[in-house]
Amino acid sequence: MQLPRQHRVVVVGGGFGGLVATRTLKRAPVRVTLVARSANHLFQPLLYQYATGILDEGEIAPPLRQVLARQRNVRVLLAEVDSFDLEGRVVTGRTPDGRGLTLAYDSLIVAAGAHSSYFGHNELALHSTPMKTIDDALALRRRIFGAFETAELATDPDTRRSWLTFAVVGAGPTGVELAGQLRELATRTLRDEFRSIDPSHSRVVLFDGGPEPLPRFGDQLASRAEMVLRGLGVELRMGRVVTAIDGDGLMARGSNGAEERLETHTVIWAAGVQASPLARMLADASGAGCDRHGRVEVLPDCTLPGHPEVFCAGDMVSLRGLTGMAEAAMQMGRYAARTIKRRAKGQGADRPFRYIDLGSMAYLSRGQAVVSFHGLRFHGFIGWLMWLVVHITFLTGFKNRVSALFTWVTAFGGRARNQRALALRDIEQRPPAAGRKSA
């Protein structure tokens, strides 16, 4: 007896969109191949906690294989996708040892995400640290703790001061959360650890071209966040565009055109993202448009024009401003998977994709978060409790939840941060002085 040939689904990307799509296909009569460039899912909204030494790698980056071990209709492949043949319904890529890989599909979901972008000014990348991957966050963590170490050894007050100055570019959730954590780190965790410097004298300066932090949260919560950040000691430089970064500082231009310089060795780039190049590839192949961030303009059902079998999801998609939100990526991934499931079962017509706004939240400091939810706004301790419940719920896997809860209890209760191994060679490999730009 011959089994009916199973519908083949290829999912590209192991982020929120790809992982949720894959899990949604759990009981569907399909065979799923998840192709990802990382063997782990990354819980991006908590990356800043890894970068500042609170959570460990396992807590925010569980292995995709472990998460999907019991879903027997999925295989996970660690490979780079480099092209699509939409007519032939084939994805091609390459394996870690450099061999070619060809995957035929009946349905395709591409959720390849975005990476840090410097708005075409790639020279800004040379002396700043992005915050997108786990390697970025590890590098950043070493720079942050390394800056305090170097300051402790400095003999000249100006040198010391510049090592104790941290610039964060971009006042979205990532930038705001990082800035808050840097001050908590300086005033709580490191309080008794140094002898020559006082870490609480360190400066954290937050730059953004817009008028206020967290614009997506609305004026009321944005002002609240501004107040909390100022209370923590974060210096806000709103309406300032960073125009140059060298190894010793940065230049920022105000709306009146005046330039100011800040001496610092640590610049964190949390300002912009650019969609994966796969987005443009799919746009070109299907005749879809692309926005200025390289995101593909999909149809209202998240598919490509002329290709109802090809879905796109998450940060590489241009659809009603739904970007930079884990929740939107998850909803798109779930929608795509459900549509495929319904088609595979021969069930009725597809409903269009409808985004359900579950709100936004940002962690400001111990016991302080801002939450916007269905037109309601919460802040302070209530907001923080909501933040805690939501993040514990969404962390993937039992061990991660319990372990993160335990970590947070000790981190919020006490003040130790353990995830901060650092060797001299991690920080002494500074970018070459020759790469310096005169502003």
Add this chain to the structure above:
Amino acid sequence: MQLPRQHRVVVVGGGFGGLVATRTLKRAPVRVTLVARSANHLFQPLLYQYATGILDEGEIAPPLRQVLARQRNVRVLLAEVDSFDLEGRVVTGRTPDGRGLTLAYDSLIVAAGAHSSYFGHNELALHSTPMKTIDDALALRRRIFGAFETAELATDPDTRRSWLTFAVVGAGPTGVELAGQLRELATRTLRDEFRSIDPSHSRVVLFDGGPEPLPRFGDQLASRAEMVLRGLGVELRMGRVVTAIDGDGLMARGSNGAEERLETHTVIWAAGVQASPLARMLADASGAGCDRHGRVEVLPDCTLPGHPEVFCAGDMVSLRGLTGMAEAAMQMGRYAARTIKRRAKGQGADRPFRYIDLGSMAYLSRGQAVVSFHGLRFHGFIGWLMWLVVHITFLTGFKNRVSALFTWVTAFGGRARNQRALALRDIEQRPPAAGRKSA
């Protein structure tokens, strides 16, 4: 009123010797400067658990500053020591940002440890991974998990087989523990995670020039360990010296001179160590001897000839075969600190250093460890419980102990390993084929 000038102690190295020396000086009327190349202490005996995805960075590498935060007579400096002026009693080095550093001392304790050694055959390093620092272990972890990922994608059986073969060189505690963990990983953790390969078919081959594993534990426990390892599926190749390693395999020579080749992409080097170059520097400056591993031959009181104020401790010291043991390094460090304390208080003559053998232990697998203690020998579950109690006791800091205990309960009870983030680019940067050696 002028305060009496305090006795200045400089401690070089933040490993077991240096950290215990520093803590022992807690209530002494001295001012301590601890200079280390890593900002964290490394609990080296558990490094293999980090390399195989069980423990996280914070559990095995707590920050020195955090551990010593409340000891007010200590300052910690992250710097590289590059020379000693024993007559002038000055240590010189350099800071992370490349400036010079000069530290005057009244007493000096040097405990700079050892690094992996290839017995003069540095070409062996090109295609193998050492196991000494936290960066080594991270690189190794990525290679191990990356090998399974690459095998999953292989289409040719020989290629798959060579990616699923792991060679461990050196059957001391580190090599034996790693070999056991690799089999546990393959048979338990990864059991349901792959679709094309069966991880339990992976081979772990343990090489050593000597006749049996764990020679320091005596014949009885060595045979026991051999039995447990074979039961786990580790292939033992005792009496074999590894003579060449290339990107595709290694060559080993038996005692009869016959060469055998093993096809593998993952070779772990746990065979030999060489003392820090600071050991030879001190030997040359004081006229002390050096053994073939570059360890300085100290006097019976751990000082240098003619320099009763300069102590050496740990793996850079040649003293009655006391090397490669955390316990010996701790006892030397404690002895040096107590001697300095007694001198600072003007108390009687120094006692000579006496090593108290507290025994050795090695973890073989879940519920299996071998312990040699005061002539008594334990193995199996009792041995494993002793292992657990001792390691929980010696981990540094409350959070680490509770967190490691929790991790072990979930790791030994369940089978998940979370610490294994891995990106494609971590494993595709293979050593160049041009570097290959024909054996």
